[in-house]
Amino acid sequence: MKEYDGLVRIELTLNGEKRTAHVSPADTLLRALRENLGMTGTKLGCENGDCGACTLLVDGKPVKSCYTLAVDVDDKTITTIEGLVNTDVQQAFIEEYGFQCGYCTPGVILNAYALLEETFEPNPEETRTWMESNLCRCTGYEGIEKSVKRAAELKKRAER
């Protein structure tokens, strides 16, 4: 039985590396990343699970880090936006103008990345089910829709 009380030392598998953080059990993963580990790519939008700006991947699945306790993921693999470099998804979002202010973008990209890892060429309904988890106030979602389609195309091409 593990008990975490007061300031505790946890080890996270983060973007392929082992990272150590000192956190309080009351710290969310969002806060631990931004404040203890200096990873500011994951954004704070509502801290209530509603907006998705804090989305990252836990064992490959999109999870909102604002309601995830840091102490609850020390046995899991975490991917933040910093762990994605020049991927097809990121390339597609540039090509298809999938962002404007960019604040929702890390969360949107990670969610789209996970979708495309799990589903080859998702249909509109599948894309909708996943992507409605992220609010965007700037694009009206057209740029995001086009970017996800483009990303699927790029992935398909790469996998031939």
Next chain:
Amino acid sequence: MNDATQSDTHAIGKSFARRDGPDKVHGRTRYTDDTSVRGMLYAVLLTSTHAHAKIVSIDTAEAEKVPGVRGVFTGKDFPFRVGLYLGDKPPLARDTVRYFGEPVAAVVAYSERAAAAACGKIKVSYEELPVVNSPREALARDAPIIHPEMDSYVHIPAILPEPGSNVGNRTKMRKGDPGRAFEEADVTVVGEYEFPPADHVAMEPRIAIAEIQADGQIVIRSSTQSPFGVRSIMSNCLDIPTGKITVIAPVVGGGFGGKAGIQLEPLAYLLSRELGGLPVRLANSREQDMVSSPGAPGLQSRVKFGAKKDGTVIAADIEYLFDSGGYADYAVNVSRAAGYSCTGPYNIPNLKADSLSVYTNHPFGTAYRGFGHIEMAYSIERTMELLAEKLGMDAVALRMKNLIQAGDTTPTQDVLDTNTGDIKECLRRVSKLMEWEDGAKVQVSDSVVRAKGISCYWKAPAIPTFTDAAAIVTFNEDGSLNLTTGAVEIGQGIYTGLSQLVAERLGMDMDMIHVVEEVATNRGPHDWTTAASRTLFMAGRAALAAVDDAVAQIKRVAAAPLRCPEEDLAVYGGRVFIADDPEQGLPLSQLVLGYVYPDGNAVGGPVIGRGKYIARHLSNLDPDTGKGRPGLEWTLGAEGVEVEVDLRDGTYRVLRAVCAMDVGKVINPALARGQVVGAMAMGIGYTTREAFSFDSRGRVENGKLRDFKIMRYGEHPQYTVDFVETPQGDGPYLARGLGEQGIVGMPGALSAAFSRAVGVQLNRMPVTPEYLWSAASAASAGKNSVQGGQAT
């Protein structure tokens, strides 16, 4: 001056990828909270649980004892009032709270958790006061006066508050002889409309980090659209010399007007001041960002049109009552803008309009995308629909009959110049794209109908008469160029747009142009505010002026080594050369930091291009008639939507949204489209679901994103955007502003479509499925009654 007559341009009209793309898609962009100042303290706010109450006492004793707390502050500590136009708001409530969520105390601590924990230990005791729930309630006789000390408030001359009442400003438009015209009218229609306050919901909540250096220099980092505005408002309201305040605006995660003006900055500064100038971070939670910080004002309005049988509107009598909430902020100017644009883009020669900003006990309103024009357009477009119905006239034909053109006068009796867009062409295009001629309503099945709605709109930037922009160009050893302006990147892609303008003028590659991606008021030139859809226009003109100034300096230095008159030289493609003998020239890299002769003599020195632009011919409005010129330029357009509604339960889908807008030259088509699409999406949300709901005591019930919904992926329609390019003669490469306009026509078009679908004129927003169901049920009950219904 503008060479955009050539069709083959180097950079204009091309959809360059956004320069900030790589950083944004990699999460590398640093917004205000992504840079921490070492040693910064954390401030957390406690906010009011009442909409209108006297603060009887605030007991901070337990809060102060929480380990890590450096101070607990209340309104008593800060006897100031702050405001952009009307100084009515204390940074923390003093004596009275005027809206649910008003900040009443602030805790500053070494950690955010300690500050939050201490907030929980503050005990506030309130004595509730009667709550004013709407503008009409606020204007009723014997209404509680929300600002009894209004006569002592400092305000700018253009704003006319009415002490002893709840009126923060009254704007009057009087044109022609409406009394006589109404008598001559063949038909009249009257409509009353309303909607509650709402919120911007920018994805990045507001945040300010303030510190005071030992020499008294104040440094504030803030997620703001107005770094220079923050500086001047703080200077005026807190009596600090302007030069002692530095404001830094990094990239902003969405503003939409909500981060214009003054926000958390004064309080962050005051808290820092209390703590010897130590850096203090004050960040809104999402709930505070929605309710405690200002949102979109609400409206109650009444519009009466008098028209001839053929549809010509000859008279209008208009009343706009803006729900500005507990404080005036920008709302006194929003109501003014609605006043001077009050008729919409229609040529109505006889007019009486009153537009008021009214205090209520709601969360207060500020600039919101559309700035008075969206509220006005909703009211006017609904009334056009009522008139069309009464006359039995087609909605498009009725508007065509009345649309304003160059040579006509606006409500402020300002003549529209040749830079006016072709709104009739916009409406023609929307009508075609919507297949309007094929019919506006079709029954899809027993209970499902599809219906279309259209609207027309206009908007000019609502800016002070002295609105300005400036730019500085410097160069690097490799001949590349740095551009500094006061424009903030809030999502619109301004840095890309400005780069394109500069690239066009100089024939340079985009990657030789470096735009400084942060505004610091002590390092860059002045700019009024990044808002009002004028930034590309004005900062663009300034940037081009700075480039021209740099070019003149380059030519002056190059004339000697190239042994020719300056006027024979051209600067293009990274070189300065003799225009009629291009082989003879020098690369810019050899000149921009000074030219060195073979023998070592050096001349010239660093080239620094300076450019500026100030709005042309703007004037104050006459307080009795409204006569004057408030608008820099009018962007006009038309929109249309098609909805599918199941009348059985009111559920609906917005199938498509169409916009045709006259924007002058389109600088970057993809970015321009993105702005319009984003604005249309916001307009759909504004019409259908974005509205605060209040309990019987004026308290907000849906102040969280769990309960206040904006559009989600999958709910978006198919978007069509078409641009008409009537040149804006004074715009940079003939471009006109467009950032906001896409939202302005949406409430009218959507409400028209929904009304057509259910067969009832819907004059309230938000238009929810329940509202549609209730209207459709009433309509079909009406049809079954003895009188029979009146279908559209």
Next chain:
Amino acid sequence: MIPFDFTYIRPQSSEEAVTAYRQAKEAGNAALYLSGGTEIVTMARDRKLTFDVLIDLKRLPECRGIDRDQGEIRFGSAVSLNDAQKYGNVPLLSMAAGAVADHSVRNSITVGGNIAGRLPYREAVLPFLLFDGTVEIAGPDGNRNVGVMEIFDKRLKLSAGEFLVALRVPESASESTGYYRRRQKDSRVDYPIMTLCMARHEDGIRAATSGVFGFPVRSRRAEKALSASGTPAERSRNAVEAFDGKVQSNMRGAADYRRALLLQAMEDGLRQLEG
């Protein structure tokens, strides 16, 4: 952020979990069982919920997995709503689980958390009510299995220290296509104002609803009305009246609208189930 500190405990067995709870109580501490945790964290933020100890059930082997076992399908309480949705053999559970919150959040919300947490909608319980499922409970007095209809009255009537280990439905639930409809104020990412699950059973039509009355409910009186003779419209009207509860009215939807939605759903459901 959560403005107070607490202790987080990760037990490796039900016994450890129950013991940790008891020890917390004995020390005068407020303890909560943590499953998905989405509600706990968001409610703790504004102090709607405070606690001294959180006991994490998610890794207990007995709370995990979806298995067929002795003529029943067993769902561990820590199964995520997405996993419950993807498991295709109980269509009504897929529909009910798949409509809660949004897809990303459903990776975190567990079936147990949805049913035994604080929010009143508890839509994942609807199929278990409908098919007369059972729940496995662990607690200070040992483990017990109880029929859902027996222990559920607006919420699971658990005693202090007890927690939900798993839920079971008979395998026959797989054979029932059932009927499902959910309505919200507007966006589908929202709490329901009307959720209806219906199924055709050898003993007649079964129906369970959430959103309308403020809690999930399956009413045998309403089912009697639905299974009686008469037009779908008549039977639905009688069924709605037969529910023991007041139709909710709040900012998400007025009572008359919710009632109309429930009526329409029942009518359409009857027509679909009866062909």
